[in-house]
Amino acid sequence: MADSEQTHSGGFAKTTDFKWLGIGVVVFILIAFVMPLPESMMLKAEEIFGSTGADIPLKAHHIQLILALLATCVIFFATEAIPLPAVALIIGLVQLFFGITEPSRIVSTYAHDAVWFIAGSLALGATLVKYGLDKRVGMLVINLAGTKTRMIVIGILIGTAIPTAFIGEHAVAAMYVPIAIALYTLTNRSTPAPRLGTLLLVTIAVGCMIGGPMSPTGGARNALMIGFLSNIGIEVSFMQWVTMGVFYTIVMIVVMAFILPLLFKPEVNDLSGAVALLKQDLEKHGPMTKKQISVALIMLLVVVLWIIDKSVTKSILGFSLGLGGVAMFGVVLYMLLGFTSWKDYEDKVSWGVIILYAGCISLGFVFKSTGASSWFADQIINLVAPLGLNSGVGLVILVGVIGAILTNLMSAGATVAVIGPVVLDMAQSSGTNPILVGVGLAIATSMAYWLVIGTPASSIVYASGQLESKDFIRMATLGWPAALIVLALMVIIYWVGFLGINPSGIGF
DSSP, rough: OOHHHHHOOOGGGOOOOOHHHHHHHHHIIIIISSSOOOOHHHHHHHHGGGGGGHHHHHHHHHHHHHHHHHOOOOOOHHOOOOOHHHHHHHHHHHHHHHSSSOOHHHHHHHHOHHHHHHHHHHHHHHHHHHHHHHHHHHHHHHHHHHHBHHHHHHHHHHHHHHTTTTTOOOHHHHHHHHHHHHHHHHHHTOOOHHHHHHHHHHHHHHHHHHHGGSSGGGGHHHHHHHHHHHHTOOOOOHHHHEEEEEEHHHHHHHHHHHHHHHSSSSSSSSSSHHHHHHHHHEEEEEEESSSHHHHHHHHHHHHHHHIIIIIIIIIHHHOOOHHHHHHHHHHHHHHHTTOOOHHHHHHHOOOHHHHHHHHHHHHHHHHHHHHHHHHHHHHHHHHHHHGOOOHHHHHHHHHHHHHHHTTTTSSSSHHHHHHHHHHHHHHHHHHHOHHHHHHHHHHTTTTTOOOOOOOOGHHHHTTSSSSSHHHHHHHHHHHHHHHHHHHHIIIIIIIIIIIOOOTTSSSS
């Protein structure tokens, strides 16, 4: 019985799957110690470290070791063979045991503003949920959307996408599921409407997926990419990301508002009765309290500070606070003013997520510092060069397609962690703007449409019992190609054409 419970436990409650653990270890050994050292790795090590008098064969072997670590991490991320925070810690242990990184520097490879940002964003979201501000957003959407089914679908898409750009998608999805089920259940009493229930719940999952790319706070994958870009000397401000990401979110809202009712044609076109009953129930919550207003204003202050950090704040202080510094300011302010306690953060913040992404930052750092990402990037560029996709807009779109495929096999954050440093090296070595490649990859990893486990939001709506796995596959048959087309149009028409970002430059 215990084994059965362990096997079916989810998320960070999962324990070791020894079969996949063994496969991962075997893969590491084969790549690191059995596979002959490629001559190209020796050449890359000499190119990078030759002038320093370093032991070139040892440095080349470090490249091989990190590639073995990468392959093992891909297996562990995709299969969750061991608890994911343990993967994050193994990344550091491999560096230590094989002398790749000195013990005194290991901690610094895990430390980055992006890690503070992820921790702060999770804590801020937990505070909003504590005071029921997430439910207030749901009430507002229902009041504004009207009673027509299509308008409610549009309202849910907007009402999930925008909050997801600022707080965790799991909180947003959990907020809307009861509302969707209530609308379906109240309607189903008089008119059997199974497709209506499917439509409303799939809409929640999709809205959460298309909202994340809009801002740096829309997912840990975005913070990771900002961290990777920072590692190569490129700083992306909050508003710069929003300016680039808003196109995708807006266009995808329009596209999915058309596609979803087409795929899941609802039995009824007007939900007047259900909406009226739901409004009566929601009105029982009464007006916002002073505490809720104060919590909302502090969150608004944090968002404003994110926006002006690289401009106004930097001009006043002489330096910027960073996304992480601003997030932590909001977290501490909530505690100082008595709105929350450390116990709240202990209970409601997923510290495993923070450890996981700190490990991913470390992987990206060592991938870059050993020359492994540069070597890997060279191999891919040589492979796609005959297709004309080795630089410029073609490379940006190719990276987007790769990211959109991989994100359906492992988490979005893991996808960015694994290939982020590689594609940025590809961009640099090919003369392509790293911002286009990096932000393009982060947005593409939001396209986890195919599987129930693709995103936390998908898992939450599936857990309602109103959906089947085939419903996600059906949605993805049109939604996933449409998202790739929108990504390509965004790069060509909006980023390069309208915003004027130089595909061959190095900045915004």
